[in-house]
Amino acid sequence: MKGKTLKYIILLATISVAGVLSIQFFFLRNSYNYSEKQFRESTAVALKEVAWQLLTATGNTANFDSIAPVEIVSNSYYIVNIDAIIDYDLLKFHLTEELKKHQIYTSFEFAIYNPSSGEMEQKTYMTEREEEKTSTFSFPQNENETSSYFAVHFPDRSPYFHSRLSVWYLFTGLLLVVVLFFGYTLSVIIRQRQLSEIQKNFINNLTHELKTPISSISLAARVLNNEKIVQTPERLLEYAQIIEEQNNRLSKNVEKVLNLASLEKNRIHLNLEKIELQEFIKEVTDYFEQSDSGQEATIKLNPGSQKEFVFADKFHFNNLVMNILENSVKYCEKKPLIIIDLCRDKNYKIIKFTDNGIGIPKKHQKKIFKRFYRVPTGNVHNVKGFGLGLDYVRKITKAHGWKIKVDNNPDGGSIFTLLIRATK
Structure with a gap:
């Protein structure tokens, strides 16, 4: 499949999926809004029925049709005005029955306003299983505080929705x-x-x-x-x-x-041995300088002020260093110069390889350790290779529990830094 064709397919598929998702969420939002409206209407009707039942019990239904007993303060808080004495047990019974009748199966809490004390009293919380508890909700009071009313609050309407x-x-x-x-x-x-x-x-x-x-x-x-x-x-x-x-x-x-x-096939078997780092790096660089690639390069070794020891597989460690040195020579358009610094900080023993090669663009620095990966050079292939050397370096580094990173050399080229965790 050609690159452009695949891009067009991905673009069309993405647009289609985004469109379907938008439509789905549009309908979901509308359905939620409709359910919200239905909840308010059903609750208002149920509470109006409760008000009628309470007035019927007191024989004071003459002016029911001329008033609007239910006041919707918010989507979850309702006040029902009744100019009559409200019986607590009767209110609890009718609230439970009417809400069930209108298919509102969710917990609620209610309280009765006493005009004499000016307080909301008998605050009660009714669970979905009709278990009765004391409510801790602070019921806002109505502006008209001269007559009796009761308030209903729905703390969790999620079961309804x-x-x-x-x-x-x-x-x-x-x-x-x-x-x-x-x-x-x-x-x-x-x-x-x-x-x-x-x-x-x-x-x-x-x-x-x-x-x-x-x-x-x-x-x-x-x-x-x-x-x-x-x-x-x-x-x-x-x-x-x-x-x-x-x-x-x-x-x-x-x-x-x-x-x-x-x-x-995960066949990395490390034969760890104690290695004196300065001497080991010197041996590897001396050997490299005798090779075909190494004869072209100038290598400067800064061994540090004190001897450092590491536990490593000598064979793989040797190959790791050789791969880095070979890359420094291969990807250099002038006489190769490689500076190797051995140092340490509080947590790591550090081997730093600084070269004067062509460098690695920042966007490719995280990818060069991947298998087969080579920095794109268009149709120009001045340096032959498989893209295996740095993949090998990464895997051997990981197998030892070390770290490796690459940065640009400010003077041109690259800096490979091998971090070996220091042990006491």
Whole structure:
């Protein structure tokens, strides 16, 4: 699938999902508002019925139709004006019955205003299971405090709304699950596409890196098969050296691939031993300077003021340092200069590799330790490689419990910092 096609599909899918979600939440919001309105209306009707029942009990219903007994103070607080004596037990009974009749199954609390004392009295909290408790709610009083009234407060209306909106909640939940599944699937597709591109580049690089030494060895072998070659010992030596160099190159590439396969199967077995850090780094740099890459570079080692010891796998630690040094030389467009500083702070023993190479753009610094990843250079490939070296460095560092980071060198190039936790 082409890149532009995939982008268009992702864009259209995102717009579609956003549209469906918007419509769903629009209907959910409207349903909630409708349920809110229905709750107010049902509660008002139920409380009006309670007021009628109380007036009927006192025989004072003559002026009922001329008054508006129910005053909605807020969505959860109601005042019911009754110009008559209110019996507490009768009020509790009718409140419970009328609210049930109008399908309002939720807890509520009520209190009765006594004009004589000017206080809200007999504050009661009724649970959904009709358990009676003392209410702690501070009932706001009515402006008209010359006649009796009772107030009702609904502290938690969620059971009512849950019963009305349960279907919408179900549909919304299912939609969110579908969206999450869609997002996960899309992310997997994108990751697989990226991995496919990386693997394709890796195979292309691997093919080139393996074919080149094989072709050189084959050519040298054909020349050596000529009987007359023994008459020119200089040429014989030259082609023998070519075979040796290309064989070493081929062996290194095969070793990198085998190391990758081994690490992927979690076969990192560390043989930890106590290593004197300054001496070890000196040995590695001396060996590196004798290699083909190292002969081009100038390495300066600042060993620090005191000896430091670490516990590490000598083989893997050696390869880790060699990979960093090789990268510093490979990605340098002038005479390579590598400065190695050994120091420590309160928590870490620090090895800092500073080079004068081409540097790494900040946006790529977090990605260079990923397998197969190489900093994009367009169609220009001046440096061949697999993108395995720094992945190996990261995995060996992690296996030891160390840390590694990369920063830009202010003078040009990169700074790789290896942090080894200090032990007492």
